[in-house]
Amino acid sequence: MRISDPAMSTEALQVLDGTLDTLPEPLRLSKGGAALFNPCGLAVSAEGHQVFIADTGHHRICVLEDGALRVLAGSGARGYADGKGEAASFAHPCGLAMDSEGTLFVADCGNHRIRQVTADGVVSTVAGSGVAAHKDGHTRFAAFYNPCGVAIDGEDVLYVSDYSNNCVRVLSRGGVVSTIGKDVETPLDSPYGIAVHSASGADGPASRIYVSSYHSHSLACVTPDGQVTTLAGCGAARHSDGLGPDAAFHAPNGLSIDSEGVLYVADSGNHCVRRVTPDGQVSTLIGSGQPGLSPTEFNSPCGIAVCSLPHAGACMLVADRSNSCVRLLPMGDGVCPLARLAPSTLRRDLRRLLEAQPAELEGEAVFEVQGAVLRAPKALLCVRCAYFYAMFTSRMRECRETVCVHDVAYVTFRALIDYLLTDETPDELSVPALLDLMMLANRYGVMRLEQLCARMIGHNVSEDTAPDVAMCANLIGSSELHRVASNTMLASAGNENVPIDATA
Numbered sequence: 001m002r003i004s005d006p007a008m009s010t011e012a013l014q015v016l017d018g019t020l021d022t023l024p025e026p027l028r029l030s031k032g033g034a035a036l037f038n039p040c041g042l043a044v045s046a047e048g049h050q051v052f053i054a055d056t057g058h059h060r061i062c063v064l065e066d067g068a069l070r071v072l073a074g075s076g077a078r079g080y081a082d083g084k085g086e087a088a089s090f091a092h093p094c095g096l097a098m099d100s101e102g103t104l105f106v107a108d109c110g111n112h113r114i115r116q117v118t119a120d121g122v123v124s125t126v127a128g129s130g131v132a133a134h135k136d137g138h139t140r141f142a143a144f145y146n147p148c149g150v151a152i153d154g155e156d157v158l159y160v161s162d163y164s165n166n167c168v169r170v171l172s173r174g175g176v177v178s179t180i181g182k183d184v185e186t187p188l189d190s191p192y193g194i195a196v197h198s199a200s201g202a203d204g205p206a207s208r209i210y211v212s213s214y215h216s217h218s219l220a221c222v223t224p225d226g227q228v229t230t231l232a233g234c235g236a237a238r239h240s241d242g243l244g245p246d247a248a249f250h251a252p253n254g255l256s257i258d259s260e261g262v263l264y265v266a267d268s269g270n271h272c273v274r275r276v277t278p279d280g281q282v283s284t285l286i287g288s289g290q291p292g293l294s295p296t297e298f299n300s301p302c303g304i305a306v307c308s309l310p311h312a313g314a315c316m317l318v319a320d321r322s323n324s325c326v327r328l329l330p331m332g333d334g335v336c337p338l339a340r341l342a343p344s345t346l347r348r349d350l351r352r353l354l355e356a357q358p359a360e361l362e363g364e365a366v367f368e369v370q371g372a373v374l375r376a377p378k379a380l381l382c383v384r385c386a387y388f389y390a391m392f393t394s395r396m397r398e399c400r401e402t403v404c405v406h407d408v409a410y411v412t413f414r415a416l417i418d419y420l421l422t423d424e425t426p427d428e429l430s431v432p433a434l435l436d437l438m439m440l441a442n443r444y445g446v447m448r449l450e451q452l453c454a455r456m457i458g459h460n461v462s463e464d465t466a467p468d469v470a471m472c473a474n475l476i477g478s479s480e481l482h483r484v485a486s487n488t489m490l491a492s493a494g495n496e497n498v499p500i501d502a503t504a
Contacts, residue, residue, distance in 0.1 A: 036062065036069075039319040039326060041149075041254070043096035043104060044307040046343055047447070051317065052104055053326060054093045054303065061093060061106060061117055064326075073121045080111045080130065081123075088123035090115070095149035095194065095254070096303070099156045100343035107147040107160060114147060114160060114171065126158075127171055134165045134179070142177035144169065149194035149211070149254070154344065161191035161211050168194065168209055168222055180209075180226040188228060189216035193255035193304075195263060210263055212252035219252060219265065219276060231263075232280040239270045239289060240282075247282035249274070254303040254319070259455070266301040266318060273301060273318060273329075286329065291322065299323045306331075313480045344448065346423040349383045361392055366402045367417075370410040373402075376417050384420040387444045412436045419449045431457055431465045435472050442476045450476065458484045463492040 037057030044051050051064040052072070060074025071086065079089030091110025098104050104117040105126065113128030127139035128147075135143035147169070149161035158171040166189060167182035181188050191211035198207055209222040210231065218233025232247045234240070240248035250269025257263050263276040264285070272287020291299035303319030314331040361382050367374040382389040391403070405413055415426050415437050429437065438453035454473075458481055461469050466488040473482035 036324045036326070038321050038324060040094045040302040040321060041096040041107070042303040042305040042317050042319050042326070043098045044305050044309070044317070045098065045102065048307060048309040051305075051309075051326070052096055052098070053319065054096050054106065056092050056094060056321075057324070059090045059092065059110075061090070061096075061104070073117050073123045078110065080108075080113075082115075082125055083123060085121040088121075090123075094147075095151075095161070097150040097152045097158070099152050099158075100154075100345060101156075101348060105150050105152065105158060107150045109146050109148055109163070112144045112146065114144070114150065114158070127175075127177055132164070134162070134167075134182075136169075136178050137176065139171065139175045139177060142169075148192045151194045151196045151209070153196045154198050156347075159194055159196055159209055161194040163190050163192060163214070166190065168211060180224065181211075181220075181222045181228050182226075184226060184228045186220070186228045186230060188213055188220055188222075189218075190214040191220070192253050193266070195255040195257040197257050197261045208261070210255055210257065212249075212255055212265060214251055214253065217249045217251065217269075219249070219255075219263065232276055232282050237269060239267075239272075239284075241274075241284055242282060244280040247276075247280070249282075253301065256304045256306045256316075258306050264304055264306055264316065266304045268300045268302060268321070271298045271300065273298070273304065273316070293320075293323050293325075298327065301327075308480060313483060344423055345384075349380075352383045353379060365392065367405055367413065368402050369405045369408060369413045372410050374410075374414060374417060376421060381417075381420055385444055385446055408440060409433075409436060412440055416440055416444065416446070416449070419446065425449065425452050425456070427456075429456075431460050431462070432468070434460075435465075435468060438476070439472060454478050454481045457481060461485055461488050463488060466492070 036055050039053050040056040041054030053062045055062045058076050059078045060076055061072045062069055063072045073085055073088045075086050075089050078091045080091060081089040090108050093106045094109045095107040096104060102119055106115045106117060108115045112130055112132050114126045115123055116126045117123050127142050128144045129141055131143050132145045133143035134145060144162050145164035147160045148163040151159045156173060160169040162169045166187060168180050170178050170180060188211060190213060192214040193212040195210045211220050213220055216235050217237045218235055219231045221229050221231045232244050234245050234248050236248055237250040238248045239250060249267050252265050253268040254266040255263055261278040265274040265276060267274045270289055271291050272289060273285045275283050275285050286296060288297050290297060298320050299322035301318045302321040305317045308314050312330060316329040316331060318327045320327050361379045363378060364375045365378045365381055378392050382392055419425055434453045434457050438450050441449040441453060457469055461484055466485045470482055470485035473485060
């Protein structure tokens with residue numbers, strides 16, 4: 001077994017020591033603050049400033065934030081109790097997932113329940129009676145049996161891999177639990193990890209649900225209507241790369257998926273991380289096949305998260321269970337598709353329109369850009385963008401008169417307003433136009449639009465545009481985009497093998 005993706009650097013695999021501001025020397029995650037024991041689940045906040053860890057062996061949830069690892073919730077003893085911080089209790093919490101509003105959801109395996117944890121550590125029960133059984137219906141009366149994984153789609157629908165019930169459960173926003181993928185022609189066998197992917201984009205409804213079948217050593221694809229097919233894996237507990245049934249896993253565990261629908265698998269029994277394309281092509285990213293804590297070794301990896309962290313850029317986090325630590329692996333070229341977008345806030349923002357608004361927000365906002373006039377509802381602009389809210393509630397003349405926008409092209413400002421109204425970005429903009437829009441989104445604090453522009457630019461950067469891309473990436477602090485631009489410039493100069501500092 002070997003590292004088969006040249007974008008991965010074996011020397012970069014390291015153990016987080018409790019800080020997101022620098023890349024530390026390899027240390028076990030047990031020095032200072034909280035220590036971990038058999039961590040199984042991972043989730044990362046939208047901006048990457050918080051890494052949440054299911055500290056499964058200690059029956060609690062930890063968070064890596066502001067240079068320290070601390071306990072967010074859980075007493076440290078197995079039990080069941082809602083409450084805040086250490087007043088709450090879990091029983092072998094496993095999978096983690098975060099919704100668009102920053103609420104953390106936990107598969108509380110030993111309690112047969114789904115729990116949620118707020119940013120300040122308040123724990124409550126979302127679904128599950130606590131009885132180990134299978135029952136659909138209202139969340140209060142629904143029953144799970146060792147739920148292990150949770151995943152959330154772009155519509156904040158929650159999916160659960162119900163391990164001992166051999167099925168996937170769905171928790172609707174209306175509070176009803178239903179079942180998919182049970183009693184089908186291709187049955188699930190102890191589903192553990194779970195990930196969802198939307199064919200229409202990061203904000204659309206889930207079109208595919210992927211689960212790792214722990215005991216059948218395979219990956220399955222489940223459609224929302226319950227059809228189950230095997231994506232990859234022959235069913236035997238061994239290691240083999242290949243396409244579909246020619247590949248083999250050994251007790252596959254946690255899953256993470258990027259925006260292109262590529263799966264990353266914590267292959268627990270093979271002590272490695274695998275990569276699986278949407279058509280089922282399996283390759284080994286990293287892991288020697290033997291348990292250990294070297295730069296190329298894991299020991300029963302469990303949770304996995306492809307994300308973007310400050311000063312590290314796009315990277316992979318792995319909950320290295322039997323090593324009781326979290327490992328970090330910076331990603332190489334082509335990182336923009338791997339970086340996690342901030343979640344869409346459109347639904348939440350529209351809901352806020354129902355709340356009382358100041359009188360200043362009635363009517364239209366009128367902008368003049370390059371001699372052209374652009375109109376949009378004030379209230380909608382203000383719930384979507386804090387910059388506009390401050391402008392139109394300031395009692396300055398902009399509240400009553402036409403707003404003259406200087407030093408911005410009409411097409412760029414129009415694209416910003418279009419995004420705020422529709423949550424969509426134009427797909428016909430050139431890289432220079434996307435750079436202008438990215439910088440404008442940065443100025444107005446529209447983070448998700450900034451990230452969307454960076455992703456599109458990263459896919460289309462060329463030798464001619466790379467210098468401007470690198471300059472803009474530095475200005476907004478996008479290490480991923482800077483790395484793509486720098487690698488493009490090096491490749492054009494014939495220096496493809498010169499490494500780029502991920503923290504530049």
